[in-house]
Amino acid sequence: MDSKPQPTLMVIDGHSLAFRAFYALPLESFVTPEGQHTNAIHGFLSMLLSLLKNEKPTHLAVAFDVSRYSFRTREYPEYKGTRGETPPEFVGQVPLLQKALDAMGIHTIQKEDYEADDILATLAAQGEESGFKVLLVSGDRDTLQLVTPEVTVLYPSSRGVSELKRYTPDAVVERYGIPPASYPDIAALVGETSDNLIGIDKVGEKTAVKWITQYGSLDELLAHADDIPGVVGGNLREQKDRALRNRKLNTLVKDVELPVTPSDLERRNINTEAVKGIFGQLRFRTLTERVLALAGDTSVVTADVPPPSDTPAPQALLDEELARWLEKHTDPLAIVVREVPHGLLCGLSDGTEVIAVHHTHGSKDALPLQHALREPHRQWWWLHAKQDLHHLAEAGWDAPETIDGDLRVASWMMMPGRKIPTLAQLVEEKLGESTAPADPNTLLDTGDEGVVDSWWLHRVYPVVRDSLAASQKTVYEDVELPLIPILWKMERLGIASNRAALEELNSRLLGEAAEYQRLAFEAIGHEVNLGSPKQLQGVLFDELNMPKTRQTKTGYSTDQQALAELQESNPHPFLDALLGHRDQTKLHQIVEGLATAVGEDGRLHTTFDQTGTSTGRLSSLEPNLQNIPARTEIGHEIRATFVHGVESEGLLTADYSQIEMRIMAHFSGDEALIEAFRRGEDLHNYVGAQVFQVEPDDVTPQMRTKVKAMSYGLAYGLSAYGLAKQLQISPSEAKTLMSDYFQRFGKVRDYLRDVVETARTAGYTETLFGRQRPFPELNSSNRMAREAAERAALNAPMQGTAADIIKRAMITIDQKLRDQSMSSAMVLQVHDELIFDVAPGERAALEALVTSEMENAAELAVPLEVNLGFGPNWDQAAH
DNA sequence: CATTTTACGTA
DNA sequence: CGTACGTAAAATGG
Numbered sequence: 001m002d003s004k005p006q007p008t009l010m011v012i013d014g015h016s017l018a019f020r021a022f023y024a025l026p027l028e029s030f031v032t033p034e035g036q037h038t039n040a041i042h043g044f045l046s047m048l049l050s051l052l053k054n055e056k057p058t059h060l061a062v063a064f065d066v067s068r069y070s071f072r073t074r075e076y077p078e079y080k081g082t083r084g085e086t087p088p089e090f091v092g093q094v095p096l097l098q099k100a101l102d103a104m105g106i107h108t109i110q111k112e113d114y115e116a117d118d119i120l121a122t123l124a125a126q127g128e129e130s131g132f133k134v135l136l137v138s139g140d141r142d143t144l145q146l147v148t149p150e151v152t153v154l155y156p157s158s159r160g161v162s163e164l165k166r167y168t169p170d171a172v173v174e175r176y177g178i179p180p181a182s183y184p185d186i187a188a189l190v191g192e193t194s195d196n197l198i199g200i201d202k203v204g205e206k207t208a209v210k211w212i213t214q215y216g217s218l219d220e221l222l223a224h225a226d227d228i229p230g231v232v233g234g235n236l237r238e239q240k241d242r243a244l245r246n247r248k249l250n251t252l253v254k255d256v257e258l259p260v261t262p263s264d265l266e267r268r269n270i271n272t273e274a275v276k277g278i279f280g281q282l283r284f285r286t287l288t289e290r291v292l293a294l295a296g297d298t299s300v301v302t303a304d305v306p307p308p309s310d311t312p313a314p315q316a317l318l319d320e321e322l323a324r325w326l327e328k329h330t331d332p333l334a335i336v337v338r339e340v341p342h343g344l345l346c347g348l349s350d351g352t353e354v355i356a357v358h359h360t361h362g363s364k365d366a367l368p369l370q371h372a373l374r375e376p377h378r379q380w381w382w383l384h385a386k387q388d389l390h391h392l393a394e395a396g397w398d399a400p401e402t403i404d405g406d407l408r409v410a411s412w413m414m415m416p417g418r419k420i421p422t423l424a425q426l427v428e429e430k431l432g433e434s435t436a437p438a439d440p441n442t443l444l445d446t447g448d449e450g451v452v453d454s455w456w457l458h459r460v461y462p463v464v465r466d467s468l469a470a471s472q473k474t475v476y477e478d479v480e481l482p483l484i485p486i487l488w489k490m491e492r493l494g495i496a497s498n499r500a501a502l503e504e505l506n507s508r509l510l511g512e513a514a515e516y517q518r519l520a521f522e523a524i525g526h527e528v529n530l531g532s533p534k535q536l537q538g539v540l541f542d543e544l545n546m547p548k549t550r551q552t553k554t555g556y557s558t559d560q561q562a563l564a565e566l567q568e569s570n571p572h573p574f575l576d577a578l579l580g581h582r583d584q585t586k587l588h589q590i591v592e593g594l595a596t597a598v599g600e601d602g603r604l605h606t607t608f609d610q611t612g613t614s615t616g617r618l619s620s621l622e623p624n625l626q627n628i629p630a631r632t633e634i635g636h637e638i639r640a641t642f643v644h645g646v647e648s649e650g651l652l653t654a655d656y657s658q659i660e661m662r663i664m665a666h667f668s669g670d671e672a673l674i675e676a677f678r679r680g681e682d683l684h685n686y687v688g689a690q691v692f693q694v695e696p697d698d699v700t701p702q703m704r705t706k707v708k709a710m711s712y713g714l715a716y717g718l719s720a721y722g723l724a725k726q727l728q729i730s731p732s733e734a735k736t737l738m739s740d741y742f743q744r745f746g747k748v749r750d751y752l753r754d755v756v757e758t759a760r761t762a763g764y765t766e767t768l769f770g771r772q773r774p775f776p777e778l779n780s781s782n783r784m785a786r787e788a789a790e791r792a793a794l795n796a797p798m799q800g801t802a803a804d805i806i807k808r809a810m811i812t813i814d815q816k817l818r819d820q821s822m823s824s825a826m827v828l829q830v831h832d833e834l835i836f837d838v839a840p841g842e843r844a845a846l847e848a849l850v851t852s853e854m855e856n857a858a859e860l861a862v863p864l865e866v867n868l869g870f871g872p873n874w875d876q877a878a879h
Numbered sequence: 880c881a882t883t884t885t886a887c888g889t890a
Numbered sequence: 891c892g893t894a895c896g897t898a899a900a901a902t903g904g
Contacts, residue, residue: 531899624896627889716892795893831890
């Protein structure tokens with residue numbers, strides 16, 4: 001006889017999920033004529049139906065709290081004390097929800113003196129014991145402690161209740177860095193605001209995880225509390241009772257006496273009549289339909305809600321069938337790619353049909369698609385090509401070498417700076433149709449539906465592409481699309497990191513920060529959170545009675561500049577220590593971030609966001625490798641941890657010298673500035689000589705500093721006021737400096753004025769290559785907003801042209817590297833700088849290639865100058 | 880619990 | 891009252 005498939009027990013924390021639904025759905029949209037609110041019930045039930053559909057539990061129960069009082073509130077009366085009154089609109093919905101569940105044949109369980117989570121814990125333990133696969137659904141993080149290989153927790157993610165995060169043991173480790181069983185220890189140390197459990201002062205998630213990882217458990221940690229250095233160590237020793245109390249309260253009870261066992265919870269039949277009764281009372285139509293469909297009863301089908309647009313039904317194809325379909329459809333095809341548990345799910349569409357391709361890792365059944373993606377004459381349109389390339393590569397597919405269309409990038413170019421619209425929004429905006437209706441019934445849909453997006457993509461992409469202005473389309477096709485596979489390769493390869501050096505730096509910075517903190521506390525005789533502007537305000541302005549600084553929205557500024565000014569007028573050791581602490585913690589954060597981001601390959605893989613800026617630049621995230629400290633001592637040490645790869649001989653850096661000013665010279669056509677660049681001498685020295693009317697040799701360092709600040713500031717819309725402030729000179733002197741400057745470089749002033757006026761008329765700015773940025777705010781009646789837009793409009797063509805230029809260089813460099821079969825690789829871009837991992841023997845050739853391609857990436861009235869540097873690490877490769 | 884504010888690193 | 895970004899922690903608001 002066959003063995004039965006493993007039964008699945010699902011236990012839901014009714015209160016917490018209904019409460020989430022209550023806040024996720026608008027109260028006023030769910031109310032019966034009798035005035036009964038139903039949003040929590042509706043949200044909960046639609047989520048439940050999705051869960052039943054997707055998870056197919058064989059056994060099911062919903063647990064509720066009896067009241068807000070339990071053995072925990074007796075133990076610690078303040079437990080959950082921060083929670084305000086439960087909204088009455090919610091309270092009234094709970095009994096009705098229970099009634100509805102009852103009609104649906106679903107067990108509800110509650111137990112005096114215990115919370116719903118204790119019931120989950122108990123049933124999970126019993127279920128696992130009896131051989132069930134257990135799914136716990138709860139909005140309370142404490143349930144994470146229950147996760148085991150057989151027990152999975154589904155937790156509503158940040159995006160409301162529409163998506164549940166699946167916490168397996170691995171997922172818990174990935175999110176928290178500790179195994180599920182250790183979660184209560186972490187929570188005990190950190191505290192839980194929503195439960196009114198205060199943790200150890202100054203201990204956050206990071207510290208707690210570090211400790212528990214080191215000592216194994218809270219008990220072990222407390223046993224060795226004397227070994228913990230610093231203020232946090234002291235806090236731990238003083239406040240260990242809190243941690244122990246928290247630990248006691250957040251430990252879920254696994255042996256609540258319940259009237260049922262897991263096997264009693266087998267799914268029961270739906271009482272159709274009862275459902276019709278209660279659901280009718282609640283005025284649920286689509287839900288009634290869905291519930292009755294579960295029971296196989298179609299007697300009450302209401303066609304009340306219009307169906308979504310007529311989307312084609314996906315056909316699942318593989319092997320020969322897939323090959324045949326692809327052969328017949330050679331026009332541009334749209335593709336969407338999803339990662340699914342053991343492979344990929346791709347949706348293909350020609351605008352008429354939708355094909356679903358389910359690929360399992362290691363199988364060959366999707367080979368026709370893999371092949372078709374690389375056919376040179378076939379065009380593919382993507383939703384987000386770079387991300388999809390990563391997915392394909394992870395599945396072991398050879399990625400296509402070119403990208404023919406990318407909806408994300410195209411829609412960014414349409415409106416850079418605006419949030420990237422979703423596919424549904426674009427469909428609505430460009431096609432005037434709606435994808436799936438915003439029906440709460442579709443909460444938690446994780447099935448095949450996504451593949452239909454390929455059909456929408458195929459229909460909406462050409463509309464978006466063709467709505468780009470002609471010049472924009474050129475930039476899109478010549479620059480942005482070719483860049484996609486290049487960025488993908490850079491992200492995939494990453495840059496090598498000296499992890500040991502990073503760790504060493506990390507602990508050093510941590511120690512120094514702690515020392516500054518100690519000094520700061522000593523200076524004022526008590527402890528304070530140095531990271532809290534509000535608490536600092538208390539110390540500085542109330543305790544120490546320092547003069548008030550610049551006002552901010554919430555009080556007075558405690559930023560670096562404000563503190564430095566205070567230090568001038570009211571020197572105090574606290575200020576010294578605070579500034580030192582700021583520096584060290586900031587650096588520590590950066591180093592810590594890098595250390596944790598180093599991959600198993602010993603390299604750092606950033607993600608370049610091609611659609612992250614309004615000007616055309618790239619941005620870099622997770623980790624951001626475009627804001628690594630550069631100027632300070634420690635900055636050099638940090639940059640020195642970026643090293644060449646094991647198979648390379650060094651790092652090459654190549655950066656444009658004063659590229660934005662050169663672009664300004666080009667755009668303005670100012671003969672004097674153009675001459676300055678053509679001479680190739682020290683620019684600021686030359687400009688200084690012009691402005692101050694002295695011989696170049698007689699330009700003093702002070703003069704040079706002034707014109708340098710002026711020159712750089714020009715491209716940002718600097719005012720005389722701002723210049724005065726920056727140079728610490730009088731406003732009148734700044735004004736004179738500016739007018740002297742423009743006396744010599746008059747066309748620069750004309751250009752800067754002109755660029756704003758042109759933008760005001762046209763409604764947008766444009767770069768040398770045709771990239772546009774809209775500026776509706778230039779005609780705003782709000783002066784602040786208008787002037788801010790004016791400065792941005794002034795800067796956009798210059799910053800944007802610089803971005804175009806380096807992107808063009810990246811494309812030709814990549815092309816040449818491939819043409820010449822070189823092994824060196826581009827690994828980073830930092831706005832005006834490119835960094836390469838240099839393969840042995842290729843240094844000279846690479847330097848020549850990079851210089852030439854960067855210098856010739858644009859034809860300006862002035863030469864583009866490139867500086868090179870080479871070395872074993874980023875610091876030494878900088879010049 | 881999610882969003883905003885403050886602060887600070889880069890080009 | 892100089893542009894363009896991203897991240898972290900604290901503060902704030904639902």
